[in-house]
Amino acid sequence: MDEKGVQSFLIIFSLIAFLLALTLIVLFAIFQKRKNRLLREQQDAENRYREEIIETQIEIKEETLRNISWELHDNIGQLLTLSKIQLQNADNNPNSVQEASETIGQCLEELRSLSKLINPDTFSNLSLVEALQLEMERFNRMKYLKASLSFSQADFYLDNKVELIIFRMLQEFFTNTIKHSKADVLKVNVDFKDDILKIEASDNGIGFDTEINNAESGIGLMNIRNRAILIGADVELHSKEGEGTQLKLTYKKDTL
Amino acid sequence: MNIEYFFFIPLLLELLAAVIGTVTYRKYSESNEKYFLYFLWYTLLVELTGDVVGYLFSADNFWVYNGFIITSFLFYFYWYYSILKRKRFRKTIVVFTAVFLIVAAYSLVYEDGSQYHSYTFLTGASFVLVLTVFHFYNLLNSDEVLIVKYKLSFWISTALLLFYMGMIPLMFLTVYADLNDVSYLIIILSMNLILYGCYIIGFLWTKKEYNRF
Numbered sequence: 179m180d181e182k183g184v185q186s187f188l189i190i191f192s193l194i195a196f197l198l199a200l201t202l203i204v205l206f207a208i209f210q211k212r213k214n215r216l217l218r219e220q221q222d223a224e225n226r227y228r229e230e231i232i233e234t235q236i237e238i239k240e241e242t243l244r245n246i247s248w249e250l251h252d253n254i255g256q257l258l259t260l261s262k263i264q265l266q267n268a269d270n271n272p273n274s275v276q277e278a279s280e281t282i283g284q285c286l287e288e289l290r291s292l293s294k295l296i297n298p299d300t301f302s303n304l305s306l307v308e309a310l311q312l313e314m315e316r317f318n319r320m321k322y323l324k325a326s327l328s329f330s331q332a333d334f335y336l337d338n339k340v341e342l343i344i345f346r347m348l349q350e351f352f353t354n355t356i357k358h359s360k361a362d363v364l365k366v367n368v369d370f371k372d373d374i375l376k377i378e379a380s381d382n383g384i385g386f387d388t389e390i391n392n393a394e395s396g397i398g399l400m401n402i403r404n405r406a407i408l409i410g411a412d413v414e415l416h417s418k419e420g421e422g423t424q425l426k427l428t429y430k431k432d433t434l
Numbered sequence: 435m436n437i438e439y440f441f442f443i444p445l446l447l448e449l450l451a452a453v454i455g456t457v458t459y460r461k462y463s464e465s466n467e468k469y470f471l472y473f474l475w476y477t478l479l480v481e482l483t484g485d486v487v488g489y490l491f492s493a494d495n496f497w498v499y500n501g502f503i504i505t506s507f508l509f510y511f512y513w514y515y516s517i518l519k520r521k522r523f524r525k526t527i528v529v530f531t532a533v534f535l536i537v538a539a540y541s542l543v544y545e546d547g548s549q550y551h552s553y554t555f556l557t558g559a560s561f562v563l564v565l566t567v568f569h570f571y572n573l574l575n576s577d578e579v580l581i582v583k584y585k586l587s588f589w590i591s592t593a594l595l596l597f598y599m600g601m602i603p604l605m606f607l608t609v610y611a612d613l614n615d616v617s618y619l620i621i622i623l624s625m626n627l628i629l630y631g632c633y634i635i636g637f638l639w640t641k642k643e644y645n646r647f
Contacts, residue, residue, distance in 0.1 A: 187617035190607045194600045194621065198628070201599050205570070205592070209582060212574045 230408055231339050234346045241349060242296055245316065249292055252320060257285040306341045307332050307368055313352065317364065322356050323381075329368035336375070336431065340409050344377070344429065347402045347413070351379055351425050354398050359383025359423060373431040380424040385417045440619055444626040445485070448478050451630040451637070458637045462645040466516045467586045473509050474633070477502070500551045504538045507558030510594070514565040517587055523568045530561040552605055559598040559605075566595040584644045589636025597629040 264278035295312060304312070307329050317325040336344075348366070355361050361383030369376040399415065402425075406413040411429035452474040462468060480502045488495035508531070515527045534557055541551040569591045573582055582588045604621060613621075 183612070183614045183617065186611035187613060187620070190604065190611060190613065191617070191621055191624075193607070194603055194625075197603060198596055198600055201596060205595070208570075208574065209579060212579050213582075216577065216579055 227339075227408060230405065231342065234343055234405070238342070238346055238349065241353070246292065246296060248320065249288070249316075254285055254288050254292070257281055257288065261285065302338075305333050306336065306345060309341075309345055310348065310366060310368065313349070314364075314366065317352070317356070323362045323364050325364040325366070327366045327368070329370075331368075331370045334370040334375070336429075340429070343405050343409050344375075344411070344427065347405050347427065348377065348379060348425075350398045350402055351423075355381040355383060355423070359385070361422065375427075375429045375431065377427040377429075378424065379427075380422060382422045385419050385421050385423050387417070387419055440623070442485075443623055444630075445478070445481050447626055447630040448474065448481065451633040452478055454634050454637045458640070461637075461640050461642045462586050465586070465645040466513065467590065467645060469509075469513055469516075470586075470590055473506075473513075477506070494548055496548050496550065500542075500554070503551060503555050503558065507534060507554075507562065510558075510562050510565065514569065518565075518568055518572060520568075520572070523572075526568070527565065530564070534558055534561060556602060556605060559602050562594055563598050563602075566591040570595075578644070581641075581644050583639060584641040586636045586640040586645055589632050589640070593629050593632030593636070596632065597625055600625050600628070 261278040261281040264274040264281060267274045268278070295316070307327075310327055314325040314327045317323060352364065355364055359381050361381035363382045365378075365380050367378045369378075402415070403413060406427070409429065411427055413428075414426040415423070416426075417423040452471070455471040455474055459468070459471060480498060484495045484498040484502075487493050487498060511527055511531045511534070515524060518524060518527070534554075537557045538551070538554045541554045545551050545553065569587065573579055573585070573588060578585060600621075604625075608618070
């Protein structure tokens with residue numbers, strides 16, 4: 179090989195080697211950067227999800243405390259007041275001691291069911307349908323409105339966190355119904371088939387215009403929608419003034 | 435030792451890649467990457483034919499390689515067409531194929547049949563480079579970027595990108611600088627090592643669950 183040949187070989191070889199090295203470095207850098215970004219995004223999403231779960235848990239607990247306070251005041255408090263009056267009348271009416279004893283017994287019954295309801299162990303072992311059932315019973319007992327639940331299948335397995343979020347979404351809807359809609363009938367239907375969960379809840383209240391929301395129920399609705407996005411569920415809300423409100427929730431198992 | 439023997443090394447690398455590809459076939463048999471294995475064996479067959487014609491019969495074997503240049507690029511276009519789903523990419527591939535066929539036809543008619551058809555090669559190589567970039571773009575914009583090293587198609591694209599990134603300047607530069615056989619051989623050997631090295635890594639590393647498409 180003469181000197182000129184070696185020279186041109188070296189030039190060409192190093193040029194090509196340089197080009198390839200450059201390509202490789204650029205390729206590696208781009209892929210690594212993209213990979214890191216994606217990992218970070220996934221981590222963020224996971225954190226958001228976890229935060230939302232915690233927030234949902236807190237909200238459910240708060241709701242439970244509020245319910246206890248109502249039950250104590252409206253239900254057990256009333257019964258105790260009644261038995262107090264009955265005992266005060268005991269001097270005039272010997273039967274009223276017996277009546278007071280019955281009232282206190284009834285009161286104990288209510289206390290027991292309340293304490294069972296708020297025991298965290300019971301609550302976390304409940305399936306979605308059972309939890310909804312208890313909620314409906316409570317509405318009926320407190321005489322807020324006439325609530326009924328129908329379902330195609332009582333026990334289906336969903337991720338605990340997803341169940342929690344769905345429950346909270348429905349609870350938010352119920353709270354809206356009881357507080358604002360002036361409805362006297364609430365119907366809930368749970369249908370689980372082929373890994374697809376469909377829940378329909380409707381009331382016969384005054385309804386509202388879905389276009390213009392007032393601030394208070396607006397936040398509740400926004401919460402419902404945000405949570406639906408979080409677990410990958412589809413939520414439709416129909417309402418018209420004077421025609422009640424319907425909520426349709428569709429969730430496909432394992433979409434997350 | 436006659437340096438012509440060294441020209442068989444790329445052939446051996448190719449054989450090695452094809453054999454490893456065959457052994458690991460079941461890892462990617464459900465994806466479009468399987469056509470790549472057929473293509474490797476086809477390449478091997480062509481090179482053997484070229485060598486047999488060239489060395490044993492001492493006949494003109496450029497027609498074998500020129501035919502291979504055309505079919506190989508057509509295969510790459512077809513393969514990228516099958517894995518790139520985006521409409522705009524597919525349209526581009528159709529245009530590329532049409533332009534490439536025109537250039538190839540021109541070369542067949544007007545260029546000397548007793549040398550490599552460099553226009554055909556340069557056109558095809560540049561288009562393949564663009565297609566590898568399309569493929570990387572696709573990978574980068576999907577969640578697959580996390581498991582990319584287990585995807586055979588990623589390694590094939592890397593191999594093609596590096597190989598043609600080196601081959602295009604080589605073709606241009608050899609026009610200006612006269613390279614002797616040994617120099618040319620060293621460069622070609624290195625390029626083949628990169629090309630088949632990437633294929634072999636891909637075949638060995640790929641995992642079945644990531645080659646479904």
